[in-house]
Amino acid sequence: MSASPPVNSPAVDTSVVPNGSPRRPATSVVVTGLGVISPLGNTPDELLDALHAGQSGIAAFTLIPTEAFSASHGAEATKFTGHIDDYGPLEKALQRTIRKGSKVMCREIEMGVASAQLALHHGGFNSEVFDRDRIGVLFGSDYIMSLPEEYSAGIAACIEDGKFNFAKWGETGLPKVNPLWLLKYLPNMPASHIAIYNDLRGPNNSLTLREASSGAAIAEATSTILRGHADALVVGATGSRVHPLRTLHASMQEKLAADRENCGEMSRPFDSTRDGSVLGEGAASMLCESREHAEARGAQIYGEVIGYGTSAVGESGGPRPIQIAISNALRATLRSAQNAGHGETPVGHIHAHGLSDVDIDRDEAAAIQDVFGDVSSQPPVTTAKGHFGNLGAGGGMVEIIASLKSLGGDLFPIRNLESLDENCPINAVTTAGTPAGDSFISINVTPQGQASAVWIRKAS
Structure with a gap:
């Protein structure tokens, strides 16, 4: 009988490459494909150009009724119609499959799937250079709410004398409710659809961490690839705060910005006059690979993930749980980069959550100061939310792609930041011409105190 391995012995990846030789552990994870659906356009270049031009994606709502809400403006991804052309170049068979599948996809899921298809195309995915058993999907979202009209016929049938008869x-x-309605709203369906449409048979996972989903998805995907469990993963997130019920929930539970004559001024991150967040929608995806796999196929590399961290701090953690959560996530990110040998990499800039909420902006600024020191020692800090508000779970990934595309060039200033709040001691970018540097850390946090951060540097 063979002896059992020691309890503390390292796990061995017994997977093999097609020729039968053992597969070596990945040394790093790189980004090779990008896909975006946003209020500022549906390509990374459109997004970045709009940010540099100071454009706002905030306008009057068209997708929801506004009579019952405290705000009538938000940031809709108006260029996304759900038409098959929004998914990028596809073979005819895949076009037919996605068209058929759209019957069981709500808008939020459609945006996520479209962003993934765009990232796969942008990254040069094809079955000749990818082992389908070694490429998978890791996708983030919030819980996805059904539209009221899914139940309206059934409810109407139960009304008697003006009252609902249970x-x-x-x-x-119930018989008047579409039997497949639930498939349109399950938060694991983006990852499911993407894998099925593209026959991606590797690891498949779904994370539902609201605004922290994007950073958490990148963290888990990076860990999965470094463990040797996959050569590549489609990593993304999708979200919407523009929804009859979601918008109602937000208006009751969160501090939303009041309507203004110029709606483009509603989202004012870190500004002394800010009065709340703005609701939006969007999705984005990246194709992430081991460096070895990307180089072997001659892929263009846009960035390398060098650190990541997450944290959750509730009210029992102290009077400022969001500050503690962000500080924890930032420190974990710096530690993970240090452990991977990247500790001396300069942080070119920080892409802040920048919600435009009075308390959350204050706590985020305090966390940045806590970790990086006073303004004179901090990297430049920017955020895209002044342009399009809170896109929900997809916002972090849209923001990450905006920062990634900026590396080596100039940063976009924080829109509508006219007077920095004295309670927000950050090295805020308020004018054009600030270098983005060669790396950035992105921060996102939920109102419940779940924070994620990811550190990405320019391809070398």
């Missing part, structure tokens, strides 16, 4: 629902109401 006793009729089982026999009379």
